[in-house]
Every structure is written in C-alpha cells, then in structure tokens.
Amino acid sequence: NAGVMQNPRHLVRRRGQEARLRCSPMKGHSHVYWYRQLPEEGLKFMVYLQKENIIDESGMPKERFSAEFPKEGPSILRIQQVVRGDSAAYFCASSLGLGLTDGELFFGEGSRLTVL
Amino acid sequence: DAKTTQPTSMDCAEGRAANLPCNHSTISGNEYVYWYRQIHSQGPQYIIHGLKNNETNEMASLIITEDRKSSTLILPHATLRDTAVYYCIVRVLGFQKLVFGTGTRLLVSP
Numbered sequence: 276n277a278g279v280m281q282n283p284r285h286l287v288r289r290r291g292q293e294a295r296l297r298c299s300p301m302k303g304h305s306h307v308y309w310y311r312q313l314p315e316e317g318l319k320f321m322v323y324l325q326k327e328n329i330i331d332e333s334g335m336p337k338e339r340f341s342a343e344f345p346k347e348g349p350s351i352l353r354i355q356q357v358v359r360g361d362s363a364a365y366f367c368a369s370s371l372g373l374g375l376t377d378g379e380l381f382f383g384e385g386s387r388l389t390v391l
Numbered sequence: 392d393a394k395t396t397q398p399t400s401m402d403c404a405e406g407r408a409a410n411l412p413c414n415h416s417t418i419s420g421n422e423y424v425y426w427y428r429q430i431h432s433q434g435p436q437y438i439i440h441g442l443k444n445n446e447t448n449e450m451a452s453l454i455i456t457e458d459r460k461s462s463t464l465i466l467p468h469a470t471l472r473d474t475a476v477y478y479c480i481v482r483v484l485g486f487q488k489l490v491f492g493t494g495t496r497l498l499v500s501p
Contacts, residue, residue, distance in 0.1 A: 279434070308488060317478075318435065318491040331488060366434050380489060382434030 277302065279369050279383035280349075287389045294354040294361070296386045300369030307350045308368040308380060309342055318366065324350060357390045364388075395479045400496040403473075409466040411495050413479030416460040422483050424455060426464050428475040429494075435478070438464065469499045 280299040288294050300307050309321040311334075323331040324344035335342065339357075344350040354361055364387050368380040396414040403409040415424065425440040439446055439453045441462075446453040452465040466473055478494040 310491075317493050318429075320488045320490060323488055364432070368434075379437050379440075380435075382436070384434050385432075 279367055279381050281365075281367050281383035281386050283386060284384065285387050285389070287391060288357050289391050290358055291356050294357050294388055294390075296352040296354075296365050296367075296388070297349040298352070298367030298369075298383060299349040300367075301371075301381055304369035304371050304381075306370040306372070307344050308370075309350075309352050310366045310368065312364045312366065312385075314363070321352075354388070357388070359390045362388055362390045395481060395492050397477075397479055397492065397495045399493070400498070403466075403469045403497060403499050405471060405499055405501050406468055409469040409473065409497060409499070411464040411466075411477050411479075411497065412461065413464070414461045415479070415481050418459050418481050419483075422481045424453065424459075424462050425480040425482055425489065426451070426453065427478045427480065427489070427491075428473075429478070430472075430475040435491075438477075469497075471499050471501065473497065474499045 279301055282297050286294055305326045307324045310318045311321055312318045320334040322335050322342045327346050339355045341353045364385045366382050366385045368382045370378055370380050423440050423442050426438040427435045428438055429435045439448055439451050441453045441455055443455055443459055455462045476494040476496050478491050480489050
C-alpha cells in the first residue's frame with residue numbers, strides 16, 4: 276500500500292509565478308491535510324479537506340492560497356503570485372477517518388518550494 | 392486543543408533509553424496524547440497515542456501520569472536513526488487537525 280505521495284518534491288518559481296503542489300492520499304483515505312513548514316520552524320496547519328469539501332481552512336492565508344480535493348484525482352494546493360516568503364516545505368497528510376483506530380495522520384515527504 | 396510544553400532539546404547515548412517528557416496541564420477529559428516525530432527534512436511520523444492508560448508498541452512506550460497532566464515517551468534502546476524532533480500533541484478524538492508545537496530535538500550520539 277503506497278504511502279502519501281507528493282509531487283513535485285522540489286519546485287522553483289520566480290516571484291509572481293504560480294505554484295501547484297499535488298498530493299495523492301493513501302488508498303482509501305478521504306481526509307487530506309496540508310501543513311507548511313518555514314525554514315527552521317515548526318509545522319503549521321493550513322487546511323483540511325474531505326473529498327470535494329473544505330472543512331477547515333483556518334490556517335490558510337487569506338489571499339493567493341487555495342486548496343481543492345476533487346472527486347477524482349489528487350488534492351492540489353495552489354499558490355498564486357508567489358513571493359519569497361512562500362519558500363517553505365509543504366507537507367500533505369491523509370487519514371482514513373477521525374476515530375481512534377482510523378484517525379492517525381500519515382504524512383508525505385513534502386514539496387519544497389523555493390521562490391527566487 | 393490544550394497546549395503542551397516540551398524541553399527544547401535532549402541528548403541520549405546510543406543504546407540507552409530516551410525519556411522525553413511533555414507537560415499538558417490543561418488537558419481535558421476527552422483529549423488524547425499523541426506523539427509524532429520528524430526526522431530531518433522528512434514528513435512527520437506517527438509514534439503512539441493514549442488517553443490515560445500506558446501504551447506500548449513496537450516503536451515506543453507512552454507513560455501518562457494518573458492526573459493526565461504530563462506524559463513521557465520512552466524509546467527503550469535509542470539508535471542514531473532516532474535523532475529527530477519529537478512532538479507531543481493533545482487532540483480531541485474526532486477533531487481533525489493536529490496542532491504541532493516546537494517539539495524536542497533529540498540527539499542520539501554514539
């Protein structure tokens with residue numbers, strides 16, 4: 276059973292360009308979470324999605340950032356008009372459910388965005 | 392979610408037990424204690440979780456005090472590959488997100 280797959284692993288963008296980060300959850304998982312980790316800092320929650328629905332976006336910046344998790348295909352984190360401060364590692368996690376035995380989050384290896 | 396307090400860093404000799412403490416004095420009755428770790432630049436990895444009873448799995452043991460205000464993660468025989476940042480998180484079951492603090496940076500040395 277493949278783990279959480281993220282791509283690209285590394286992405287370089289110039290200021291003002293768009294960045295799209297993809298996350299394929301583990302098979303059967305319908306809950307997806309995105310986290311951001313700035314250099315030398317901790318993980319910050321961004322958004323939680325459950326197939327086609329955004330459940331909690333309390334950690335998402337109000338502008339330029341959006342996330343989706345369509346019925347078919349991976350979850351996408353989209354950053355428009357990137358700025359240097361967006362340079363970070365973006366981690367995706369998935370879970371089967373929310374309960375005691377199925378609420379464990381499995382993380383991908385992250386996508387590292389560098390903005391020049 | 393209740394806040395947790397962990398030491399910034401700890402050292403451990405290879406082969407010895409690593410005991411990582413965590414204070415969560417404001418934990419409520421329906422909050423579980425979770426431990427994750429992040430090995431350099433990798434995605435966080437689940438270790439163990441518990442409510443009030445001590446728990447053990449193939450990776451570690453979790454000891455929760457009777458009043459539940461603190462807990463200790465025990466790696467019984469630390470190896471160099473256990474060098475990582477360890478996060479103690481309290482979370483209400485059925486609530487989705489994990490809120491990560493600053494964690495404890497464990498350095499296992501030969």
